[in-house]
Amino acid sequence: MSALVVRVALPVPIPQVFDYTAENITPGDLGRCVRVPFGRGEKTGLIVALPEDADLPVERLKPVIAIQREAPALPADWLAMVEFTARYYQHPLGEVVAMALPPRLRKADAVAGTEADPLLEATPEGREALHEARRDSRALAILRRLAEQGPRRRSLLREEEGAPAVADALKRGWVAPGAAADAALMDGAPELTAEQQAALEVLSEGFGCFRPFLLAGVTGSGKTEVYLRLVQQAIAQGRQALILVPEIALTPQLEGRVAGRFPSARVVSLHSGLAEGARSQGFVQAMEGRADIVLGTRLSVFTPLPRLGLIVVDEEHDASYKQHEGVRYNARDLAIWRARQCAVPIVLGSATPSLESWHAAETGRYRRVELASRAVAATLPRVRPVDIRREKLQHGVSEHLLRAIGRCLERGEQSLVFLNRRGYAPVLSCPSCGWVSRCPHCTANMVLHLTDRRLRCHHCSHEATIPLACPDCGDQDIQPFGRGTQRLEETLAARFPQARVLRIDRDAARTRAQWEALLDQIGRGEADILVGTQMMAKGHDFPRLTFVGVLNADSSLFAADFRAPERLFQQLMQVGGRAGRGELPGEVMVQTQYPDHPLYKCLEAHDFVRYAALQLEERKQARFPPFAANALLCATAPEVAGALAWLAEARAAALPLAQAFGVQVFDAVPMRMLRLARRERAQLLVEAPGRPALQGFLGAWSRLLWSIRPPRDLRWHLDVDPAEV
DNA sequence: AGCACGCCGACT
DNA sequence: GTCGGCGTGCTC
Numbered sequence: 152m153s154a155l156v157v158r159v160a161l162p163v164p165i166p167q168v169f170d171y172t173a174e175n176i177t178p179g180d181l182g183r184c185v186r187v188p189f190g191r192g193e194k195t196g197l198i199v200a201l202p203e204d205a206d207l208p209v210e211r212l213k214p215v216i217a218i219q220r221e222a223p224a225l226p227a228d229w230l231a232m233v234e235f236t237a238r239y240y241q242h243p244l245g246e247v248v249a250m251a252l253p254p255r256l257r258k259a260d261a262v263a264g265t266e267a268d269p270l271l272e273a274t275p276e277g278r279e280a281l282h283e284a285r286r287d288s289r290a291l292a293i294l295r296r297l298a299e300q301g302p303r304r305r306s307l308l309r310e311e312e313g314a315p316a317v318a319d320a321l322k323r324g325w326v327a328p329g330a331a332a333d334a335a336l337m338d339g340a341p342e343l344t345a346e347q348q349a350a351l352e353v354l355s356e357g358f359g360c361f362r363p364f365l366l367a368g369v370t371g372s373g374k375t376e377v378y379l380r381l382v383q384q385a386i387a388q389g390r391q392a393l394i395l396v397p398e399i400a401l402t403p404q405l406e407g408r409v410a411g412r413f414p415s416a417r418v419v420s421l422h423s424g425l426a427e428g429a430r431s432q433g434f435v436q437a438m439e440g441r442a443d444i445v446l447g448t449r450l451s452v453f454t455p456l457p458r459l460g461l462i463v464v465d466e467e468h469d470a471s472y473k474q475h476e477g478v479r480y481n482a483r484d485l486a487i488w489r490a491r492q493c494a495v496p497i498v499l500g501s502a503t504p505s506l507e508s509w510h511a512a513e514t515g516r517y518r519r520v521e522l523a524s525r526a527v528a529a530t531l532p533r534v535r536p537v538d539i540r541r542e543k544l545q546h547g548v549s550e551h552l553l554r555a556i557g558r559c560l561e562r563g564e565q566s567l568v569f570l571n572r573r574g575y576a577p578v579l580s581c582p583s584c585g586w587v588s589r590c591p592h593c594t595a596n597m598v599l600h601l602t603d604r605r606l607r608c609h610h611c612s613h614e615a616t617i618p619l620a621c622p623d624c625g626d627q628d629i630q631p632f633g634r635g636t637q638r639l640e641e642t643l644a645a646r647f648p649q650a651r652v653l654r655i656d657r658d659a660a661r662t663r664a665q666w667e668a669l670l671d672q673i674g675r676g677e678a679d680i681l682v683g684t685q686m687m688a689k690g691h692d693f694p695r696l697t698f699v700g701v702l703n704a705d706s707s708l709f710a711a712d713f714r715a716p717e718r719l720f721q722q723l724m725q726v727g728g729r730a731g732r733g734e735l736p737g738e739v740m741v742q743t744q745y746p747d748h749p750l751y752k753c754l755e756a757h758d759f760v761r762y763a764a765l766q767l768e769e770r771k772q773a774r775f776p777p778f779a780a781n782a783l784l785c786a787t788a789p790e791v792a793g794a795l796a797w798l799a800e801a802r803a804a805a806l807p808l809a810q811a812f813g814v815q816v817f818d819a820v821p822m823r824m825l826r827l828a829r830r831e832r833a834q835l836l837v838e839a840p841g842r843p844a845l846q847g848f849l850g851a852w853s854r855l856l857w858s859i860r861p862p863r864d865l866r867w868h869l870d871v872d873p874a875e876v
Numbered sequence: 877a878g879c880a881c882g883c884c885g886a887c888t
Numbered sequence: 889g890t891c892g893g894c895g896t897g898c899t900c
């Protein structure tokens with residue numbers, strides 16, 4: 152019996168791992184959770200290495216308290232992935248592990264609570280009952296479904312028929328767990344179009360090796376159908392498929408579609424709305440190879456998958472793949488790393504790919520596969536800018552747009568007016584003294600919300616009552632300025648009193664249930680005019696929606712962030728894609744002061760390729776990504792001076808390194824939105840010719856950064872490949 | 877991040 | 889005389 156060394160990653164914000172001694176260690180303990188003494192107390196960490204020698208003299212090591220051997224150990228490839236993430240994003244390993252691992256998994260009860268999802272089939276008694284029953288019941292409906300559609304997973308059946316009915320059928324002995332079935336079995340798959348078929352053939356050549364594909368398919372071209380066929384092929388080979396989707400309520404729709412399509416497959420769905428227990432359970436099922444498909448938002452890129460055979464990243468351009476706090480990882484980029492690590496194909500799908508991915512396809516690093524025609528409707532919507540310099544606006548809406556909505560109403564079809572700004576008005580202001588409703592904690596205005604009669608800061612959630620008179624001069628004539636979705640809703644309701652106007656924004660769809668209820672309402676045709684924010688832009692099909700109007704698009708056109716136009720173009724393409732997805736043709740109008748701007752010209756022509764080329768040329772000239780790699784060092788303090796002073800020190804430490812790695816370290820500057828939640832912020836940009844140079848530099852620099860003693864009240868972090876600069 | 881130790885102001 | 893302020897330093 153010998154004492155050995157284990158290296159443990161602990162959830163502490165220090166870029167270090169800690170060595171302990173332990174008895175009877177086997178190689179199988181690598182990747183296990185472990186309870187250790189730490190400082191005065193105890194902590195739970197993960198064994199990330201079994202080194203020959205400790206960094207410290209062995210006599211200074213403490214022994215571990217207990218190793219969690221009940222739960223399965225995290226596999227080596229998973230450890231390699233979190234280690235890569237920690238290194239690439241310059242974040243302490245223990246914190247990356249703590250983020251990637253469901254909290255329950257660290258305790259023993261998680262594994263015990265793991266429940267299987269049996270494949271249910273009708274028993275002989277059940278089949279008999281189906282023939283002899285006199286009165287219909289929910290349990291009989293289950294039997295009919297099983298008779299018609301074959302065995303299915305309990306979770307799917309619960310979804311379709313309700314959990315009580317399933318429990319009833321099980322209790323009566325009418326259904327029972329059946330023999331193993333082919334998980335790749337597909338139910339209700341539509342015929343593929345010739346184009347989809349061709350795409351599928353190209354993509355399936357990738358199986359068994361690392362092959363990145365960019366599936367560029369216009370909205371409505373049926374990308375999802377292609378993913379599902381690929382997933383089927385992966386499952387048929389006995390492999391697992393990982394499908395990443397953006398962080399939106401898109402999941403329930405796709406979740407239902409996937410589960411319904413593969414009634415025998417074990418589908419695990421992971422998203423932020425999930426309870427801790429369910430998340431742990433899904434994680435363990437995937438890790439033990441008992442799940443065939445994992446479908447989830449960015450965090451699920453960290454799901455261990457021993458039989459991984461395929462990764463799909465849907466809407467790969469979507470900004471929600473990038474985490475904006477804590478470990479600032481990009482799940483799309485990590486997915487690519489993982490695909491290479493596991494030697495599996497990865498399909499990045501989008502109608503409007505990110506310029507990074509598009510460039511990778513242009514230069515041959517990714518293989519591009521196109522779906523150019525719509526699978527459902529024959530034509531793309533007609534898009535045109537409405538020149539608001541030449542038009543009288545009524546409460547911000549042009550007569551052109553209003554008439555189009557009117558025509559839509561007459562035809563009994565739905566229209567959507569898109570305005571990316573919630574609330575009634577973005578600011579309340581006093582015309583006589585110039586007072587504006589500023590947030591006391593942020594460099595931002597408090598937004599007027601009339602529905603609940605509050606002023607609210609959209610950045611820090613600070614709330615206040617609406618003053619009756621100007622707090623500065625007492626003038627009672629304070630006015631809302633500008634327009635948000637609530638005011639637009641009011642305007643449209645006044646103009647079209649006969650129409651049912653429905654607002655869909657984060658205020659109206661606060662919970663998942665509210666959001667789904669709204670979607671149902673729209674689907675049932677219980678709304679004529681929809682008023683929505685960017686929530687509405689994303690992948691939902693409304694067959695009766697034929698007109699989309701866009702307000703206030705210009706604000707992103709000349710924004711300081713170089714990615715703003717890219718996002719605007721993507722958003723407008725997406726929102727335009729909402730129009731006319733059924734049998735009915737669609738129309739899109741964009742209100743603008745710059746109808747001749749190339750962005751709108753490309754949009755009119757549905758020409759993503761030309762827009763991408765224009766943008767990439769601009770990025771090349773300006774040395775922006777993908778022609779450079781960036782990182783931001785951000786600091787916050789009660790006063791901006793403190794943040795700037797620390798950043799200046801950090802910059803001084805960087806300069807000798809910068810030269811060696813060929814990177815440029817710019818001066819520290821206060822952030823555009825200086826104050827956020829009572830703290831002032833500043834940042835410093837690092838620009839490198841490429842990722843290797845950036846990584847080399849950051850590795851050396853961050854060691855120095857940790858050694859600069861920051862003042863007590865200062866916090867800093869590095870953001871590698873930031874979404875906004 | 878916690879949680880100690882460590883030296884200087886207003887209190888039972 | 890001590891309770892407690894948060895500055896500095898460490899955690900295998």
